[in-house]
Amino acid sequence: MKQQGFSLLELMIVVAITAILATVAYASYRDQVIKSRRSAGAACLQERAQFLERYYTTNLTYENGEDVLGECDADVQRFYDIGPVGTFGAKDYTIEAVPVEETQPDTKCGTLTLNSRGQKSVSGTASVAECW
Numbered sequence: 001m002k003q004q005g006f007s008l009l010e011l012m013i014v015v016a017i018t019a020i021l022a023t024v025a026y027a028s029y030r031d032q033v034i035k036s037r038r039s040a041g042a043a044c045l046q047e048r049a050q051f052l053e054r055y056y057t058t059n060l061t062y063e064n065g066e067d068v069l070g071e072c073d074a075d076v077q078r079f080y081d082i083g084p085v086g087t088f089g090a091k092d093y094t095i096e097a098v099p100v101e102e103t104q105p106d107t108k109c110g111t112l113t114l115n116s117r118g119q120k121s122v123s124g125t126a127s128v129a130e131c132w
Contacts, residue, residue: 034106041080041097041104042132044072045114048082048095052116062088062116069095079104085113092116 048069055065065088072082078100085094097112099105109131110124122131 034104034108037076037079037104038099038106038109038112038131040073040076041082041099042112044076044080044082045095045097045112047072049114049116049118052088052093052095061090062093063090064088065093080112 051068051070052062052065055068056062059065066084069083071077072080076082080097080099082097083095085096092115094113094115096114099110106124108124108126109122111122112131113121113123120128120132122128124131
């Protein structure tokens with residue numbers, strides 16, 4: 001009599017291969033989600049910088065410019081805390097986007113920072129070019 005079907009060993013090999021592929025796919029997906037959220041956070045920072053530049057052209061100072069920063073989209077706010085670093089001076093400011101660890105565990109880039117001279121920086125291990 002001839003046996004038909006799969007043996008338990010064949011079935012376990014298929015399950016193991018599927019688990020490995022799912023693990024790799026999930027890790028890649030998670031990295032892409034973090035990267036897209038980081039891009040949204042950087043775009044919000046740049047938008048805040050534009051608001052500050054408009055404020056400067058009207059008032060010839062950045063002092064008290066924190067009031068014009070406003071809020072980012074709700075999607076960005078869930079993943080980044082965006083705000084000033086210290087107080088703004090007459091001719092300079094620094095703003096940052098700090099990742100919310102529970103929803104955006106971005107250890108690669110960490111905090112994104114932008115100042116009035118357009119200089120960008122990150123607190124993580126990756127380069128500025130990779131993160132911005």
